[in-house]
Amino acid sequence: MSSRPVVVIVGAGFSGLLTALHLASDPGGPQVRLVERAGVFGRGTAYSTANPDHLLNVRVANMSAFPDLPDHFTQWLAGRSGWSAHGGFVTRGIYGDYLQDLLRDALERLGADRLLLEQDEAVDITPAGDGRWRVRLALGRELAADAVVLASGVLRPAPPAGADPGLFASPRYFADPWSRADRLAAETGDVLLLGTAMTMVDAALTLARPGRRIWAISRRGLLPRAHAPVAARPPSPAPGGSPLAVLRQVRENADRFGWHEAVDDLRPHVRSLWGRWSPAERAAFLRHARPWWDVHRHRLAPSVARQITAMARARDLTVRAGEIQSLVPVGDRIEVVWRPRGGLATRRLSVSAVVNCTGLLGDLTQTDDALLRRLLSQGLIRGDALRLGLEVDAASQPVGRDGMTRVGFHAVGPLTRGGVWENTAVPDIRVQAADVAGQISRALTRAAAA
Template sequence: MSSHPSTLAIIGGGFAGVVSALRLIQSSTAPIRLIIIGSEAQLGRGIAYSTDNPHHLVNGLAQGFGIVPEQPLHLVEWLRANAARHGWSLPAGATFEESFPPRWLYGTYVQETLAQVLAEQGDRVTFEHLQARAIGLSRQGKRYQVRTDKGPVDADAVVLATGLHPRARLAVEGPAEATANKVISRLWEQDAWQAVARDQRLLVLGSSLTALDSIISAEDAGFGGEYSVLSRRGVLVQTREEVPVWPDVLDPRALPSTLATLVGHAQQARRQIRQRGVHGQQITLAIRPHVPAMWLRATVADKLRFIRYLRPYWENILHRAAPESGQRLDAVVAAGRLQRKVGQLLKLAVQPSGQVQVTWRPRGSSAAQTFEVDRVVDAHGYEFDWRQSSDPLVRDLLANQLVRPHDTGFGIEADGITGQVQVDGAQVAGLFAVGHPLRGASWESNSIGEQVIQAVATGQALISQLQTQPAGVLEPAL
């Protein structure tokens, strides 16, 4: 490094951006200037932890959700010391280790951990949160310039922690005054749900954890009608159950080299589980630790087969709801208030009555059907294919060929371990990614545990690269 502090820019102020900042601070020994560029007023929350609904819970045990790998119970100890101060107490009979804290509280934990680490650094780290939207990135000699809506930022290295990209807004046919407020898309803001107390029927697009959070928000707002949940496969989110790992599904010394072999191992374990009458989630837990290694060695064709045929079922079992959240869903189902529809949405149109006519095609059918609802909840997920994103930064990165879309259609090409961005297999000096942009390179990059691990590897690789410029690194075109 030079005698002047290196400037490191992180684009994105959500969870991935903050854990990246933490690891860059802890990986460096020399003075650094660290800038997080994000439009969020509060760091560390992003989409997932911006909700202020106390019934939106993290979907994993607190003992596994810490963001300091060297201290596995870091979150547990923080909750023990700080939860009461923030107005949250353990449910009856629970322990901090086995608790599912509210997501707003988890966002506070992330924020306070960053504040504590910064306070411990004294003058070694100059930190800035630039509340701005990044709209472009270019190479300026050996440095980068991030263009924002509040002016340029020059940096020696950049981390793309851009998080989730919203899909295109749902189109509703009809006069503008009639279609206004017919689609709820601001799912994490409680005021978006105020009108549903007067509704009789809601359409929820999607059936994942986001859909469950939407149902909880509607219930909290006083909705007492019926839900129609429309998704392509009709796989409703499962409730998390603490079950032991099923042994002998995979041998870590001889991991499957193809998807077909992996499925064969899983089917054999499933037959054994059925014979013994135990829970099927045990298979997923046995496979889960080996996913990063298998994904790195899998062919693109195998990855695409997994995404097309197995992804919905894998994510349904892996990303499960906290027990308290699952109980809310179970109560709605038991009351006969939820109808699952499996198929494809074709059109939404406001009728003279003020209701929204939903045109859809059931799976396996060529004939369209219709039904009417009072309002539509857009919980059908986010856009992972950067080629389809309307985000100006994404469009600029692609146009300038600083990044290349991953062959799976998820995120960008990058090293699946360090997160260093690649273009046609060549590393791009000083440009890294953490979290959702790495979904194609490292499949579980949407999970907290993986993002923390990625941030550690990125921090080490980035700081090392600043100290010694490696040979054979691609210099992006200006």
């Protein structure tokens, strides 16, 4: 029986795995129990795809799992055969292999006394009253922990507005493009994709077939931009001020250097800017600038952008700006009524399937995740004011209904966007995972010395 303190991490996607590896790599650190309800540890949703057209949207040079070892992923690739780069980008499946290699190596080095994999679903997390925590699993076991990390990953998109209740029971509605990926790939006939961002691109590449028409509709009809080579140069001065002031600075830099460089210069300062902005300034940014920021910040690999452009030119993919008015299943079709942006008259489509590609859910009041709903009902967590996810403090500790945080309770990954804004890509999450692991290790060391 281990005498080490125990940390339970709920969720074994990228953010949970990285936090576990940092904690377990400390020789005097805790025992880590990694709980995952899916059958695979380490890959998560993003890196489980085997589709060769699904590429990383970040160059390999910036995809190390560890912020202090920037060449770690490229060195791993150098020792591996059977992969190819597409202009500096590799498939997400290859990156999933990398993450599982990290996990496999950690298990071999550390053994079961330090890192344990629990294939089960966490259904409840409660304070134990003695400064510790209890994590109850679906199969009936209960894990005692000195600290708990919530790493639930990306939540399924919210149901579309205007949908007939019968839509959700229809096999022709895909609430999540990844939950029935094989069934989606086998779908025949024309398809409507709700949303036009990165998830839509993945779904369109999965569905592409000769003779098939794919429609993609979002409020603004904006597509992600493509990566491009950037020239090496000193970064611009750190921006400051209100969202409007920052926008002016970005535009000035874009005029001087190009928009790719201007956005890249801003990225290291996003978290500090977000932290300084008032709630009203954050809301103004989300209302006016967020769609444009997203398509310039989250870019496509050039080869993927070329595929999407070719599909659009061939009219295999039609992207439109507008709002869905209704989605009604009728026989083996789904009848769609939508209104183009800026127009009054509605238009109609008849498709064989509808796929919800609107992206990760932020409004926790709409989540169907049983654990999050349980934590909300207990008051251990609450949604942030802008409905981006959990409300967390500067230490990534969830804020409860009473406005307080709990010692030994942390969260990592996209759920914490409300506190930091940019926290969906590897370069951002790896920093947070290392930071949270360090906080937990230091707190456990202090407790042991007390």
